[in-house]
Amino acid sequence: MKNEFRNTTPLSGVCAWHFPAQCERMGIFSIRTENFVTAPTAIEADHQDVRKGAMWQVPSSWRTVQVTHSGTGEVADVQVRIAGIGHRFDTRPNTMAWEVPETYWTWKWMYAPAPCASSGFLTGNNAYALFFWLVPEGAGVCSRQPGQNITHFWLSTFEFAYALKTPNPLTMSPGQYTGSLTYSMGPGMDFDFGDVVIPADNQLTLNFTLNVEHILKVNLPPGGNRVELLPEGGWQAWLNRGRRPSRLLRDQTFTIAASGRFKMNLECGLVIGNTCGLRNGEGDQVPLQVAVTLPFGLNDQYDQVVSKRPLRLDGSGTELIQAKHYVNQRPGTLHFEVDKDDMGGMLEKPGSTYSGMVTVVWDSEV
Structure with a gap:
């Protein structure tokens, strides 16, 4: 401190x-x-x-x-x-x-x-x-x-x-x-x-x-690079009662050590607009929303906390993250979600698997 x-x-x-x-x-x-x-x-x-x-x-x-x-x-x-x-x-x-x-x-x-x-x-x-x-x-x-x-x-x-x-x-x-x-x-x-x-x-x-000499180090837990999106409460509500899920989501924790400035953005295997996308074997595509929550002490350029802040291909909104004090191996969260409005077509094809590649970038060259 x-x-x-x-x-x-x-x-x-x-x-x-x-x-x-x-x-x-x-x-x-x-x-x-x-x-x-x-x-x-x-x-x-x-x-x-x-x-x-x-x-x-x-x-x-x-x-x-x-x-x-x-x-x-x-x-x-x-x-x-x-x-x-x-x-x-x-x-x-x-x-x-x-x-x-x-x-x-x-x-x-x-x-x-x-x-x-x-x-x-x-x-x-x-x-x-x-x-x-x-x-x-x-x-x-x-x-x-x-x-x-x-x-x-x-x-x-x-x-x-x-x-x-x-x-x-x-x-x-x-x-x-x-x-x-x-x-x-x-x-x-x-x-x-x-x-x-x-x-x-x-x-x-x-x-x-x-x-x-600044520190910027991010660690994912073992297996944290494979993210499986599920409805809230799992699939049982739909399978047993036919209740359509409102969205698909998954939170993935990570730890971060940071002492200086950095920025964040996405790189995508499939680009849809300003975010990444998922695709099934038949070529159907849906956008994937990615957001980040950073630990206390890492604020944006307006000194605001970073909580479920959307991550974009162009880095807008996360173009400057500043360490207010040295943050040492504190937990943060990546939020992955397919919105309700984008799920309609997915639910019409039960058993179909959508997948994609998302790279989250922490960049110290600000």
Whole structure:
């Protein structure tokens, strides 16, 4: 019932090595890279301008990325936001410079400043530390000021967590979709580290590849391909009491697994109008009405349930069936019937056998 993509991007950083269960609960994914560096800079103690020290403002609001099908050009939207930020930072003379009276330096990095939120992750020693903060949606600047002058401060790793909102894959054509989103990095940019901490790279590009593989599988029970039409209640009412049957019919069940779009139509050994026909040995013909009932979750293009929907040679009325959620081996029914109006000639020739070939087509190429 979860109509979304599964993220197979390899994790690194906190979600891979430190608190994977917490990340899964929050629906975030982390990436850590060492291909990130800033030049050592000095930071004054108790500075008032947050841009003159250790600060972060990240693109924590949702952004839309358009992904395009490689074959058809069909497009879909992915949404992404940055949900966490972390680094390894080095401090000279030592990390004790971050202390303020009655507060040990680790407190300032274990517990995030508002509007960021604590993740509970911090490790390090008197020369460096690794930290990670969570960033709520739409958050502003998060910063820290040292209690002593720092002669050298620099970042040597970069780690971010991201959250995704993916399109409904059940509405998408099978195949591969690609797109990319580029964030700018630097003072006043998407990733803003202030005016003194300047990253060597000024761009971060996220590349998206979405693979859609649909399932469409139909199974008939053993012997289900041979359909015998009978009157309601069988032939005994006519044989014993001469009661003419009003129609001939048979319902044939099947099971279906479907996750995407498909269409249905008929192919006939004998064509009569827009449906199939039956013929006896003398060449007499009658039309055969065929209809389908699909399980809950498979609706037509107008979002209506499919119940005893006529099947036609041209596919009209069943030209688009859409899975509202993944349907896994649920029962459906094919309905076969000869109408009362078409039975008159058949009943005039008792003992005659009518037969024909009907192919019901489930077609995923919509």
